[in-house]
Amino acid sequence: MDPGVTTPVVSPVELRAAVRFPLCIPIMVSTPEGRVDAMTVNISANGILFELAQPVDVGSSVSFTIQMPAEAMGTPSDVVANCSGRVVRCSSVKSRWQVAAMIDKYYFGH
DSSP states (O other), X not given: OOTTOOXXXXXXXXXXOSOOEEOOOEEEEEETTEEEEEEEEEEOSSEEEEEESSOOOTTXXXXXXXXXXXXXXXXXXXXXXXXXXXXXXXXXXXXXXXXXXXXXXXXXXX
């Protein structure tokens, strides 16, 4: 290679379509193996990242109800969202598992 020619550095492209919000709150996740306690890491309109004690298979269906605090939402009361989706990634982080799931359906309740 010619020492006078520089190779451009290619940065990874961000593929997320929605802004993620850091939000650490406990949730109960229903998986094909049963219900498990989890803690959210972040959430967006399209997906969620949560931590739990056991792995969940990629492609598995999951559902959960998340009670988002009024302070985080800028509303007079907490907002409850009932969500269902599918696992797109599961990786080990220290002694826990981080699971990323796409949210396919959601509706707001009380």
